[in-house]
Structures are given as structure tokens and as C-alpha cells.
Amino acid sequence: MKAPPEPGATSGGFDVVIDDGGHHNVQINTSFDKLWPHVLPGGLYFIEDLQVGKMGGAYSNLPGDELRPSARLKDWIEQLLYPEKNQGAEYKNPIPPDVEFVFCQTEACVVGKKRQENEGTKSMKDIIAPL
Numbered sequence: 001m002k003a004p005p006e007p008g009a010t011s012g013g014f015d016v017v018i019d020d021g022g023h024h025n026v027q028i029n030t031s032f033d034k035l036w037p038h039v040l041p042g043g044l045y046f047i048e049d050l051q052v053g054k055m056g057g058a059y060s061n062l063p064g065d066e067l068r069p070s071a072r073l074k075d076w077i078e079q080l081l082y083p084e085k086n087q088g089a090e091y092k093n094p095i096p097p098d099v100e101f102v103f104c105q106t107e108a109c110v111v112g113k114k115r116q117e118n119e120g121t122k123s124m125k126d127i128i129a130p131l
Contacts, residue, residue: 036111053070
């Protein structure tokens, strides 16, 4: 019988991560930074309760809370919308090179990881672009 994994350890990659963890900005950012590398190509990372980071008070008193995840995602969306403008541009929150898309709604966003080149399936950009 195999021993259970250590807390925080994984046995492999994730197709989907739903971050329903801490509500402090630093906790949301840390969760993404630690888990995103383990999301498989073509996988999804959901982040919810993004509005809490702008509430202030008890949710903005930890070191690192000054970087709002919503501001980070906003920078990434701009970089995706205007790629030609972003050649060589320096952003406070540069988009990870393996992010394919960011879709947002009230209080939540989903970040999609690029598929590997040899997967033979269309990317979301290939599907949406002709529309």
C-alpha cells in the first residue's frame, strides 16, 4: 500500500483547479503562483471571490495584499487583447507565457493554459477568431 502524499504535494498535474481558498489578495496570488505550474496544458484555473480584494478592512491587512489579483488579471487581459502593442512593453504584471485566455464574470475569472503544439486540437483563439 502506498503512503498518502505529504500535504501540498501532488501526484501529477491538474486538468482543473478551483481556487476557493483564502480571501486575502496575497493568499489568492500565492495559490495561483504555486498551483499554475501544475495545471496541465489545456487545463483551467478558476479564481473566485475577486471582489473581496477591493473591500479593504480585514481583507487587506496582510503583507502582500496590496497586489490585487483583479489588477493582475486586468493587466493580463490587456496583454491578450493588444498583443501587437505589447511587443517589448513592460508590465507590472506580465502575463505568464503559457496563459491562453482569461474569461471573467462578476466576482470570478477562469484562466486557460495553452495546449501543447502537438496536441492536434484547435485552441480557443482558433475557434473564436473566425467569428
